Amino acid sequence: MSTAPPRRAPLFRRVAAALAVLTLPVAGLVAVAGPAEAAASATATYTKVSDWGTGFEGKWTVKNTGTTTLNSWAVEWDYPAGTAVTSAWDATVTSSGTHWTGKNVGWNGTLAPGATISFGFNGTGSGAPSGCKVNGGSCDGGTTPTDNPPSAPGTPTASGVTDTSLTLNWAAATDDKGIKNYDVFRGGAKIATVTGTSYADSGLTKGTTYSYTVVARDTIDQTGPASGALSVTTTGGTNPTDNPPSAPGTPTGSGITETAITVSWAAATDDKGVKNYDLYRGGAKIATVTGTSYTDTGLTKATPYQYHVVARDTADQTGAASAQATLTTAGVTDPPPGGAVKLGYFTNWGVYGRNYHVKNLVTSGSAAKITHINYAFGNVQGGACTIGDAYADYDKAYTADQSVDGVADTWDQPLRGNFNQLRKLKKQYPNIKILWSFGGWTWSGGFGQAAANPTAFANSCYNLVEDPRWADVFDGIDLDWEYPNACGLSCDTSGAASFKNLMQAVRAKFGANNLVTAAISADGSNGGKLDLADYAGAAPYTDFYNVMTYDFFGAWDAKGPTAPHSPLTSYSGIPIAGFNSEAAITKLKGKGIPGSKLNLGIGFYGRGWTGVTQATPGGTATGPAAGTYEQGIEDYKVLKNTCPSTGTIAGTAYAKCGSNWWSYDTPATIASKMTWTKQQGLRGAFFWEFSGDTTNGELANAIHTGLQ
Template sequence: MRKITIGSLAAAAALLVPLGIGTATAATPATATFSKASDWGSGFEGKVTVKAGTGALSSWKVEFDLPAGTSISSAWDADMTKSGDHYTFVNKAWNGSLAAGASVSFGFNGAPGGLSGVLNCKLNGAACDGTGNPGPTPTPTVTPTVDPTPTPTVTPTVDPDPSGKKIVGYFTEWGTYDRKFQVKNLVDNGSAAKLTHILYAFGNTSGGRCSVGDAYAAYEKSFTAENSVDGVADTWDAPLRGNFNQLRKLKAKYPHIKLIWSFGGWTWSGGFTQAAANPAAFADSCHALLNDPRWAGLFDGIDIDWEYPNACGLTCDTSGPNAFKNLISALRAKFGPGKLVTAAITADGSTGGKIDATDYAGAISNLDWLMPMTYDYFGAFNAQGPTAPHSPLTSYPGIPKDGFNSDAAIQKLTSKGIPASKLLLGIGFYGRGWSGVTQAAPGGTATGPAPGTYEQGIEDYKVLKTKCPATGTVGGTAYAFCGGNWWSYDTPATIAGKMAYAKSRGLGGAFFWETSGDTTDGELITAIANGLK
């Protein structure tokens, strides 16, 4: 046995100190941080992010003062009360509990612009910057000696857009047929690396319930190795095939992508009228479908594409202005805070138009974001014209209808108290066109729709860019005149302008219809991604 001396004990103790034995990890306090999402001079959109420290939070309350003459008119994701210039925000029932290190944000609109910060901010009675907010008592930790065997490191998933803007694209279920656009094409054309979210279109709403649109395309069709995301062919006895299995493989390869199942659309919106009569039953059916054991865990949320609540689309709905709000509330209650709930809505910015028919602002606290469909304003559904761009960003002299442009829709929605950060700008990856046109400038007469590959009056951008190249721009988008046909569509250049607009207005990002219309090297989605940086 080796003899232990007093000196050797002292030396051993000295060696222990650098290893951290008996040292304590300092507690990190909870904080609340104010930032300004956008400012348009006459008003502003603010955001406060609450972050738990070393200990979890079971609830939170943020309060602060504003400079005299500045006021807040509306808030979301928190309950607001005010007394003079003092404002208090308390968590909702679904976002009060925060695990250690987790964060949540709430927002508000106010006036006038120019606010640089808030005053006397407190989080649960302590300073918002963490001073005077001690957190839990630190627990002693032991730092182990270094193992000579290297520990594998995990590379974190990087959001495709470091700005945090959303890039959301529709993937159509039926694209697997005539269009031959498969999930693998999202890898081949570079879209998968740029998308933050995919909307799978569409689920059906017949009978006021969520149901599968096309079972064969969704989960039965077998893919060859050549058409499979991972190069592995489906077997006849695989428990899941079809688009769903390919999307599962895509998410494994690109774990940053979130997948949302979209229900309704132009053809299947009629079922929402019955759903609105019993929102809870509708929500139950949707939750059960998204969690079907065959594809459980595939979908990160649900999207409602109701065309249009309390207004007319393919059919007319008379459920009233609260129907949409009630439906979204039921979905949020059923799916909880951990799943995405989104909606594609009308972009009719005219006075007394479809936006005014529904209380979209009343639903926004239960939605992660709204997607006003800022396209299809004009087209050969008016066969004789006048020719006009289907997706104008702004108005222009001679536009056929006031309020039928993207900016009008965004301004109307924000004026109703919907935060700009919860709005995405819509982009069409296609054009709309007329035939029998004699003038290149907008406003000409026509004799009918221009011929298209799959449908008269509509053509993919990937075809139009060479078939009928752009000859001019109007209202922030492009148009083309060739051989008596007049087309309007967005190009990489006009998309860059629209993304600059989205950033200047503080929008949450952009979405597009739909993935198969882009070029094989992803020209349009690249323009969106670059424009939002």
Template structure:
């Protein structure tokens, strides 16, 4: 028995609609409006695409403003003491002390007139670059400014266009210049926080309930700087601020894994994963006729395990009333690892169609769930319930029209019935687009009833779009060329926090699998394809334990890895990229991380080890 993976499949079939709404979002430190043409030169613009206070992701874009192609580029700059770069992509990085040099990768060295190339990097610390040079000249082209001494006009009407507990979005009217404006510097008080080429940005990494004052200055190619704009003061929203993160590590165990995959509860122990987990989500129970029901009775509580298959080396019996199957193995696993909690998850992509009827009578639904989870045969196995509704008041495999309040009402009823002694959690959408699935239901109102949310920050892109473009299925941050703005993890986390949901109730999702295309002719993201790459159990999907050797990683983008082998293109997380994601989770003050699902890891638990070590 096999059920489709959890994730964002609902958006995929309405990509045009999602894209139209998402284009209205301001992007952190990215181009919003093209600047006027500057003097002919090769320039480089470096911005922070994400900033969480103690670290950041940066991006540099090289623009060929000359009339001839360039064959090779080099960008170098300095960072202040205490700020370092830990990883980079799409360039070759060298460093000497705090001086960093980036040269083109083999495939992106030729830049035609008017074209661009880019590279990215992750850093720690709160500083930013200085002394930027491209191919030996000033990054802003001022070395070839032709004696221009006239400063741009002052940017007008600086204003706040949005805010959250940890960020402020700004916009302003464009400045003018006798030659051309090449960028804008945004200041927080007397400190320059970012430089952008457009007329909008989002300043992140701020503290909740705190007043900040911003100004902006315009720059031209010769380095002339305008006077400061009007100042705008903004107080961030309360709650959801960053801080030390939690250390929850939650892994999904898929009940159907006991069939073809031959992955049993014992594997959680022998791989070393049990010692690294804090919670296991058992997937899935079904939702039928407004009630919680058993998903697969044979796998759940009837399959007889031999002594060799059993966690404790003792075979199941056929005695009347004896518990068998995965439930009994989970009981034994908890006895061996007393710190472990097990939560029964209901719904999922395939079985979410019944939630609409359940929402019509939340109290009756909650009572049915309690009676099933607390059934005397296995009451000691489970420590609570997880609801995986894909998606309330929106479309997944089927469309739900139960209304904005339905999810809140359902979670309220579950909390009332399960009480404070049981865990009540929910896996939720990670659609960060404007007007998307997060906006469709009252996740903020329901947050008071849950112990935590698990935003499914994976499955953003994949071969369900058979012709591409190729894109990572679980990007942490945005990147140039992302097919749908707002389809990345940080956008979802910030959107949820902006609604007042505390960071301490959010976990970051990781996929222990990859998504891939075939018929691809380029290594870099954004290529066209002819269909889904072959997978062991499903086309377009493959476990990390297979991909790590079959199609090793060849690059990273948006904080995750991708691989190009033959004519196949895959995206998946590696121990290295998981380390970066865990740093993000800690810096954002999240409760920890969860992953789908245990059987995708290696027999030695490479990925869960990276999760555990990253969270500390």
């Protein structure tokens, strides 16, 4: 496989379900030394990964189809006026007018025969690429990007409306190569794909209003813009003169103990009378009562819980929810069992362009200050755990000066690469627990298939992690699914229970003597990612969760507003409510997950914009700031010198230098975050990732010192 990193990319990037692929075979002559003076050849594949109306995500994949190695690559294409790239990753993308060029960055320029590499970008406009070239060679056949996406279908109309069904009709979309089918959406969720221009929707609720849109797909699976929205109400509803009840009063707590809270509220009003109340904790309904109080039991001491109440009238209409109240049980939080977790991610691709190896953990002093390592990443393919990078993982030979113990690898030893170096590290630091992490931003697309057969998936992971060649290296498994029943780089529709089912199967296979952990979303917004999967149900099967409390904001929103990418708390002017560490931890605790199962996430990097004039957060920008490996992101070890901190907001540092604006954590902000971590009774902290730290490991030391 390619040595391109399965990146920890923006965690909250919008991703739609639509996927369009244009394959562009091209040939480019590249001078290659050798007796045959052979010519290299390549293909470039364009993928429109998603389209959210105001922008889109695209991807080019370059494949070496020749017999000689490519030492560099450049993809060129044209966009029509009005379509442009706004940010990119895994390539340096530049433009001259409407002509665009993507060139390899340092770590991904070399392509062996048969190897592939991809780079992605966000853009605006609806145009398709044309005139593709790779290394100067023009497109010479196959599907060409002159196939434009279809138009929007006509706004749907409804006929045959009953209590439980209706029929939709719409005017056909147009396309230069023909329409393949239409996706029908109800309330923003796709409910059907049809080849005609009508659809009968059934199983509806009487007297209920529904919203419908339609999207066309052409013969190469490009989707166009959505139709106008139709709002239609089924027949047979309640008497419209019977109004729904008002919102109950904000809940209050009394009789609070370490394990119970009596929740009370002021009664709602209704023109025909209130029938009962639904009480919610952490967004999940826990009781329906006829009175205005309820005693909630089985809680965890010293833990905040979020409650709200909804009234129901005699016609079973529900009203608006009450305001939300946070009520905390009594008691003092117990210290984390087994001491605080201090976990760092080690990336297998870091041994390439970053030149970061296991020995660096020793020379930096970080190995003496951590408790766990997550080795990133293994892949998830075909419903199974698979090797991520065989060369880096267990084949790369280390010289004596590169090796942890100063002993060089031999050509015939059974295990080399990172796994052997980690084995040597454990001999020197036997307290360190190492977990093999699977998935990540790039490789989470396989989890949906894995969730269809959790037992088979768990068996495959166990067989790989416990392979006799390296079974002694690993102490368990970490699943980094971004995100169950939600969208990351791709969208998962496996259902809210899939994550719990997967974790349950993995724990059953790995048993009590192995660690089983997961990296999870930190989306604390109402109805966000933490509300879409059963994280509370999965918690009993995990040793702890690594809550990814970073990448809340970044230059994927190219125009800003500038904001700290890892805010500890909310602040006045924060772009999205609930996008902060405190909101995420509070929501997870409110779902009944104890703090002793939660680790706070720290990024050893910054995110930044350019074209910024305002020094404080909230300013506008023109795009992502330049970075060493990717636009809009830079290691802490670089930023501390090139753009020192000029201020702090919400527990995170920010810096204005020239027209660039960055946010990142420093030893000082980490110290305050670790104090907060202990106050919250969390298990500990983790970070992404080792190579972003200084050569003397000052950020890892700040976590270690702060959790003492």
